[in-house]
Amino acid sequence: MRPVLVLADHTATDRSVCRSTCALLTLARRLGPPMAVLCTPADAAGVARLGRFGATTVATSSRTELDEHPAAARVELLAHLARRTAPVAVLVASHRLGQEVAARLAARLGSGLVSDAVDVRLDAGGPVAVQSALLGAYRVESSVTRGTPVFTVRTDAVAPVAAPVEPVVERVDIGFPPGVRAVRRIARRPAGAGLHPDLATAAIVVAGGRGLGSQRSFGLVGALAEALRGTVGGSHTATELGWCDRRDQIDQLGTIIHPRLYLALGISGSVRHRAAMQHAETIVAIDRNPTAPIFDLADLGVVGDVHRVVPELLAEIRRRRATR
Structure with a gap:
């Protein structure tokens, strides 16, 4: 079966898998077998957490470009996997980095993009993204008519539901073109005091x-x-x-x-x-x-x-x- 690519988020401090990724995997299971794309070396705890929420495959890369040039490198990695696996869809969390990666990936693949989905489902025509519009007065359903659907998801509106599987770990090593290095991360600031969540x-x-x-x-x-x-x-x-x-x-x-x-x-x-x-x-x-x-x-x-x-x-x- 064709997979569903899920861009996995991890914390900057201990590299643990974020709640947002668990929510994305919960939705991805409705569309097909989830392939979590982990942009950091896979450790046992991270793989286990991804498997707990249904990731059948964990594609991981430890290239330094993914940390130093986060947006462009993630686009290259996802585009490589999308061309190789022909996924049902690509799901990305709807935060600043996710929105940039999703938009650039859709342009790279010549695909349609739906932003800020609060739900996804599969019908006879393919994946459908559900959006909340006009202060929640309406729910809009959209589907992509060209290429691989790329959806950004408001994961705060999705409750993660476990569905444990034993994932296959696949290490991906690709070459990044010089253009990836055009923007470089020079510093990272913590999101707030240690007592306060994101x-x-x-x-x-x-x-x-x-x-x-x-x-x-x-x-x-x-x-x-x-x-x-x-x-x-x-x-x-x-x-x-x-x-x-x-x-x-x-x-x-x-x-x-x-x-x-x-x-x-x-x-x-x-x-x-x-x-x-x-x-x-x-x-x-x-x-x-x-x-x-x-x-x-x-x-x-x-x-x-x-x-x-x-x-x-x-x-x-x-x-x-x-x-x-």
């Missing part, structure tokens, strides 16, 4: 916006995130003002999140922001404007000054923890 996969997210008024006041976001053992995020405006890092931006051009709890502090709720956080299980909004659009999505809304409400919330959290 924004895209965090269970609790506290985000701040223009309503906080200043970078100093944005510290309330970090304090509340710390108290709840969550992760810090920010609106587009907060990012543009330099109150938080670009990697913390929550919107359609930043990070799309799917936490269990989302708290918005001083965020009015633009369309692009709401599109990125609307799938949170519970949404709490604090803003002084009672007509702010964020309240249309909130499960709990507090109309008030964040500079007064948040310190009181922090005090109550500490009081309850002290009495446990």
